[in-house]
Structure formats: structure tokens, C-alpha cells
Amino acid sequence: xxxxxxxxxxxxxxxxxxxxxxxxxxxxxxxxxxxxxxxxxxxxxxxxxxxxxxxxxxxxxxxxxxxxxxxxxxxxxxxxxxxxxxxxxxxxxxxxxxxxxxxxxxxxxxxxxxxxxxxxxxxxxxxxxxxxxxxxxxxxxxxxxxxxxxx
Amino acid sequence: xxxxxxxxxxxxxxxxxxxxxxxxxxxxxxxxxxxxxxxxxxxxxxxxxxxxxxxxxxxxxxxxxxxxxxxxxxxxxxxxxxxxxxxxxxxxxxxxxxxxxxxxxxxxxxxxxxxxxxxxxxxxxxxxxxxxxxxxxxxxxxxxxxxxxxxxxxxxxxxxxxxxxxxxxxxxxxxxxxxxxxxxxxxxxxxxxxxxxxxxxxxxxxxxxxxxxxxxxxxxxxxxxxxxxxxxxxxxxxxxxxxxxxxxxxxxxxxxxxxxxxxxxxxxxxxxxxxxxxxxxxxxxxxxxxxxxxxxxxxxxxxxxxxxxxxxxxxxxxxxxxxxxxxxxxxxxxxxxxxxxxxxxxxxxxxxxxxxxxxxxxxxxxxxxxxxxxxxxxxxxxxxxxxxxxxxxxxx
Numbered sequence: 366x367x368x369x370x371x372x373x374x375x376x377x378x379x380x381x382x383x384x385x386x387x388x389x390x391x392x393x394x395x396x397x398x399x400x401x402x403x404x405x406x407x408x409x410x411x412x413x414x415x416x417x418x419x420x421x422x423x424x425x426x427x428x429x430x431x432x433x434x435x436x437x438x439x440x441x442x443x444x445x446x447x448x449x450x451x452x453x454x455x456x457x458x459x460x461x462x463x464x465x466x467x468x469x470x471x472x473x474x475x476x477x478x479x480x481x482x483x484x485x486x487x488x489x490x491x492x493x494x495x496x497x498x499x500x501x502x503x504x505x506x507x508x509x510x511x512x513x514x515x516x
Numbered sequence: 517x518x519x520x521x522x523x524x525x526x527x528x529x530x531x532x533x534x535x536x537x538x539x540x541x542x543x544x545x546x547x548x549x550x551x552x553x554x555x556x557x558x559x560x561x562x563x564x565x566x567x568x569x570x571x572x573x574x575x576x577x578x579x580x581x582x583x584x585x586x587x588x589x590x591x592x593x594x595x596x597x598x599x600x601x602x603x604x605x606x607x608x609x610x611x612x613x614x615x616x617x618x619x620x621x622x623x624x625x626x627x628x629x630x631x632x633x634x635x636x637x638x639x640x641x642x643x644x645x646x647x648x649x650x651x652x653x654x655x656x657x658x659x660x661x662x663x664x665x666x667x668x669x670x671x672x673x674x675x676x677x678x679x680x681x682x683x684x685x686x687x688x689x690x691x692x693x694x695x696x697x698x699x700x701x702x703x704x705x706x707x708x709x710x711x712x713x714x715x716x717x718x719x720x721x722x723x724x725x726x727x728x729x730x731x732x733x734x735x736x737x738x739x740x741x742x743x744x745x746x747x748x749x750x751x752x753x754x755x756x757x758x759x760x761x762x763x764x765x766x767x768x769x770x771x772x773x774x775x776x777x778x779x780x781x782x783x784x785x786x787x788x789x790x791x792x793x794x795x796x797x798x799x800x801x802x803x804x805x806x807x808x809x810x811x812x813x814x815x816x817x818x819x820x821x822x823x824x825x826x827x828x829x830x831x832x833x834x835x836x837x838x839x840x841x842x843x844x845x846x847x848x849x850x851x852x853x854x855x856x857x858x859x860x861x862x863x864x865x866x867x868x869x870x871x872x873x874x875x876x877x878x879x880x881x882x883x884x885x886x887x888x889x890x891x892x893x894x895x896x897x898x899x900x901x902x903x904x905x906x907x908x909x910x911x912x
Contacts, residue, residue: 387843388606417733419848422859422872438846438859438874442733442747445754449846471736474882482570497563497911507571 369393369413369448377403382453390449397435397452401463407439407448408468415439415448418469423479426453427509433460433485454485464490482507528556531893535564539642539897542907546884546900550893558888558896560881565911573871577837578604578678581871586672588873589909592631592852593663594623597676602757603847603858604678607840610812615803616680617759622693622796623666623675625789629700630659631852631904632786636707639779639901643720651706658696665689678838679813680806690797697794704787711779721775725887725899728773735886736879739854740781741903745773751850762799763792775902782904812838837866853877853904873912877905 373381373393380403383394395403407415417440424434437450454460464487465472476487477496484505487493495502504511533546540546543564549557569588573581581600588596598620605612612620633656637649660670665686667675675682711717727737732745742749750767752760768784770777806813810829819826842864848857854876861870880903888896 388609388845390845392844418736419846419855419857420859420872420874422870424861424870436859436872438857440848442749447846447848449844469736470734471879471882474878478878495563497566499563506568511571513571513575 367391368444369407369415372406372410372412373403376406390447392449392451394451394453397454397462400452401465401468403450404437404465404468407450413448414441414443416469417442418465418471418475419447421465421472421475421479423483423485423507425483425507425509430457431455432457433483435462435479435485437465459486460484461486461488463488464493466490481505484508526551533896540900541638541905544881544900544905544907544910546896548893548896553893555888555891555893555896558885560884562878562881562907562910565907567912569912570871570873573868575867577866578840578868579834579837581868582674582676582678583672585873586669586674587908588875588912589631589851589853589856589877589906590671591634591906592627593669593671593673594620594627594676595631595849595851595856597674598624598758599847599849599851599856599858601676601678602849603845603860604838604840605807606845606847607843607860607862608678608812608838609841610679610807610809612680612758612807613804614759614801616805616807618796618800619681619685619805620676620758621760621763622793622800623663623673625792625796626659626662626693626696628789628852629786629793630656632782632789633659635782635852635901635904639904640711640717642897642901643717645711645714645717648707648710651703651710655696655700655703658692662689662692662696665692677806677813679809680804684805690800693793693797697790697797700790701787704783704790708783712783718776720894720898721779721902723772724775724891724895725902726772726774727883727887732773735883737854737883738879739850739852739876740778740785741854741880743768744770744778744781746771751848751855755848757847757849763795765789765792775898778902839864839866848874851876853906853909854880856909875909875912877903877907877909878912881905881910 370384380396385392407413419438419440422436431453434453440447479485480493481495481498529550531548531550535543535545545561547559569584582597585596585600633652637652640648663673664670667673727745729745729747732742746769765788768781770781815826815829820830840862844861846859848855857874859872863869887899
């Protein structure tokens with residue numbers, strides 16, 4: 366994990382916003398603009414080798430602003446460690462971030478779920494449509510302003 | 517005058533493998549585009565069992581989330597709460613006593629065997645082998661009886677608690693567990709003789725759904741799905757949790773990454789799980805089963821009825837809920853279906869701010885399109901079976 370932090374701070378010094386360590390987990394918050402390049406580096410560099418994407422979680426930090434974020438959890442089989450990558454998205458009305466389906470194929474469905482439940486758009490996603498909710502559903506249920514009982 | 521010979525116009529056919537289908541193991545809908553009997557495209561349409569568990573958990577205290585977690589992978593009852601309790605304990609920074617850790621491992625491995633037995637019976641049934649179902653369910657009933665003994669629930673045992681277990685093992689559990697452990701290896705041979713060298717089984721599973729190790733990791737496969745392709749990875753061994761480092765077991769691997777290899781991997785995993793349960797029973801330490809922290813565990817019932825401080829403590833934990841510190845953790849465990857992960861974000865209140873569940877079945881199902889292109893229609897049933905999906909885990 367520390368190798369990844371050192372690598373990111375060396376190669377993308379402007380993009381790293383914050384590094385936190387809590388209960389043994391390392392979380393690196395980065396700016397969302399060059400997220401795809403950061404992911405490619407973490408996957409391909411032999412010091413980190415994060416070839417496995419565990420999950421992508423869409424986040425709604427209401428009432429804070431920036432409101433939306435994406436959290437990636439990466440695992441390296443070579444070094445048997447994990448890292449959490451977080452990016453807070455600028456636009457509170459139409460949150461957009463680059464898709465990482467070209468980096469890890471498994472991102473396809475995770476991003477579709479984040480779009481479906483939170484309304485985060487992923488630029489460059491091959492097939493961005495609803496996954497869990499019916500295709501004609503209006504609204505994004507996991508948002509904090511969406512009522513529990515539905516509409 | 518020349519006559520232009522016209523080629524017959526061909527077009528693909530859309531077939532709906534509807535949400536109600538005996539072989540889709542739940543409410544899975546797959547939109548198939550077929551060229552005759554060959555699959556051109558398979559588009560899974562999920563969400564029929566989406567209950568909004570992640571949203572519901574944001575409105576409940578951590579203890580009240582546990583019944584919802586139970587209903588994720590309902591065929592491996594204890595494993596879901598194993599992961600959730602470990603995640604919350606990580607957030608709280610508490611370590612569960614050794615006896616509770618061993619009992620948790622024992623129950624997790626027993627439910628792993630139960631999950632694999634169910635998979636064996638239904639996967640065989642889908643491909644036409646109806647007999648293994650009855651043999652597999654015979655052993656699964658014994659595991660259900662063990663689960664019922666500890667908690668009263670067969671499919672949804674709610675025995676684990678944040679901070680340990682609900683109570684110590686009931687009388688008679690150890691003897692019943694030993695009885696299971698001693699007889700399982702012999703009974704396992706029944707399923708093995710029925711399927712492993714069966715010509716029809718081999719025809720229907722060899723070469724179906726091949727994933728190379730790199731592709732498996734790229735598509736986020738884990739557990740027996742990745743190990744069938746030869747990826748030597750098991751979270752119990754590589755990132756041990758809950759005293760798994762005390763146990764000796766082998767991680768079975770496949771070679772070709774096809775359905776037959778995944779069958780062999782899961783069969784061997786059942787034997788290895790039995791081995792772990794045997795070691796847990798042999799070396800079960802004495803001691804408490806709950807962490808001794810009044811902000812986390814409920815006090816013992818006798819004290820609640822006699823001591824006012826314990827009564828207030830009990831009331832506060834149940835009414836108000838535990839308050840983990842502000843922070844976020846990700847805890848992954850080796851569930852029978854793969855890596856099950858819980859990303860818990862706490863804002864210091866009794867309710868989780870966000871609980872993201874990484875279900876292994878969700879991730880595995882995404883590769884259905886890739887695996888089924890160019891194959892026959894009957895192979896898609898073999899693929900859905902080998903993926904060992906539980907729709908409750910896919911849809912949450």
C-alpha cells in the first residue's frame with residue numbers, strides 16, 4: 366500500500382488530494398480528471414500490480430459538497446494487499462467521471478449499478494443503462510433525497 | 517433471361533430465458549439472441565430480486581442490518597453476517613475472543629459445505645443428472661439441523677453478533693458436529709462416483725465456459741470460479757481473518773478453467789472445509805464468546821435482570837445502537853461463491869452512512885455474455901449453473 370502511495374505521489378503529485386490510513390486500510394483521494402491514467406498506472410506498474418478491481422461504490426455525501434464520489438477498491442495478488450481509491454466529482458447536478466471498463470472489464474456492471482442507483486455518468490462506458498431498476502424507472506433510488514418508501 | 521437465385525434471408529431470433537425458469541436458480545432473465553441454436557449475444561437482465569438492502573441499511577442500526585445481510589446469499593447462511601460483523605468490528609477496532617473466532621470458522625465452513633452441496637444438486641439437476649440432488653440434500657439436512665441447533669434458523673441463522681456470538685454453543689452441538697464430520701467424507705464418495713467419471717457429465721461440462729487466469733482476474737472473478745482457471749488465491753489463506761491462520765487446509769486449483777474443472781474444485785473444497793471443521797472441533801479453546809466491551813456487546817441476561825447498570829447498558833445498545841467512530845473500512849471474506857466484500861462508511865451515528873455490498877454472484881454473472889457467445893443454447897444452462905449464482909446476492 367505504501368508503494369502505491371509513493372508511486373502516486375511521484376507520478377501524479379497534483380492529483381493526490383489526501384491519503385488516510387484507518388484500521389489498516391489505506392485510502393487515497395484523488396482528483397477525478399486523470400482517474401483513468403491513475404488506474405492504468407496502478408494496474409500496470411510492477412511495484413503495485415493492482416490487476417483486480419474488487420468493487421466500485423457510488424457515494425452520495427449529501428448535504429456536503431462535492432456531493433457525489435466514486436470509491437474503487439483494488440487488490441494486488443502479487444503483494445496480497447489492497448488500496449481504496451476515492452474521487453469526489455465536481456458537478457453536483459450531473460456527476461461525471463471517466464469509465465475504467467478499459468482498465469478492468471469487471472467495472473462494466475459496477476458502473477452501470479452506480480449510474481442506475483445514483484445517477485453518476487461514466488464517460489466512455491460501452492453500454493451505460495440501468496441494471497437493477499426497471500429500464501423505464503425515473504429517479505435514482507440510492508440518493509439521499511430519494512425516500513425510503515419510493516415514489 | 518437469367519434467373520437470379522435468391523439466398524434465403526436469415527435473421528437472428530430473440531429468445532427470452534424468462535425470470536421464471538427452473539434452471540436459472542431464481543429470478544434471472546437472460547435475453548438471448550440466437551442464430552439457430554448458437555448464441556450470438558446473451559444479455560442478463562437482473563433486478564427482479566432487488567430489495568434495496570443497501571438503502572434500507574442506511575435507516576437502521578448496525579444490529580438491525582444483520583437480518584438483511586442474512587438474506588444476501590441465503591444458501592450460505594452464516595457467511596454473510598460473518599463478513600458484516602467482521603467489517604463492523606474492524607470499524608470499532610475490537611477483536612473477538614478466540615473461542616468465538618473458532619466457532620465462527622466452524623459454522624462458516626459448515627455453511628460452505630451446505631452451499632456447495634446445494635450447488636452440486638441443482639447444477640447436476642440442470643444438466644440432467646437428477647440423482648445427486650437427493651444425495652447432496654441428505655447431507656445438507658444435517659448441516660441445517662446444526663444451524664437450527666445454534667440459532668433456531670436453518671437458512672437464516674442469526675447466531676453471529678457484532679462483538680462475537682449470541683451465546684455459547686448449545687448442549688449436544690459438539691456431538692452432532694462430530695457425527696457430521698466423521699461421516700461426511702464417506703458420503704462425499706457417493707456424489708463423486710455419480711458424476712466425476714460420468715461420460716454425459718464430462719461431455720456437457722468439459723470445454724464449456726473457458727476463462728484463462730488473466731481473463732478471470734480482469735472480470736473480477738474470485739473463489740472457485742477463479743481457482744478453476746488456476747488462479748492460486750484464497751482469502752482465507754492469503755489475507756487471513758478470524759484465526760484462519762491456525763488451520764491447515766489445501767486450496768484446490770483447476771487447470772483448464774472450464775466447467776468440469778470448477779466442478780472438481782468445488783468438490784475438493786467440500787472435503788477441505790470438512791477438514792477445517794474437524795480441526796476447529798479438536799482445538800476449540802475455552803473462554804468467553806463475546807468481546808468484553810460494554811459499548812459493543814450486550815451484558816449477560818442474568819445481570820440485566822438484577823443490576824441497574826447492566827439494564828441501562830442493554831437498553832442503550834438495543835434502542836440507540838452502537839456508535840462506531842467516523843471512518844470507512846472494506847472487509848472481504850472468502851464466501852462460498854467468491855470474494856464477498858462489505859464497504860462500511862460510518863459518520864459516527866448509530867446508522868451506517870453507506871453500506872456497499874460486493875456480492876460475488878453479481879460480479880461473476882457479468883461475464884455470461886462473453887462466455888456464451890458462439891456456444892449452444894444448452895450450454896448457457898451449464899454456464900449459469902457453474903457460476904453458482906444466488907439472485908439475492910446479485911440483486912441485493
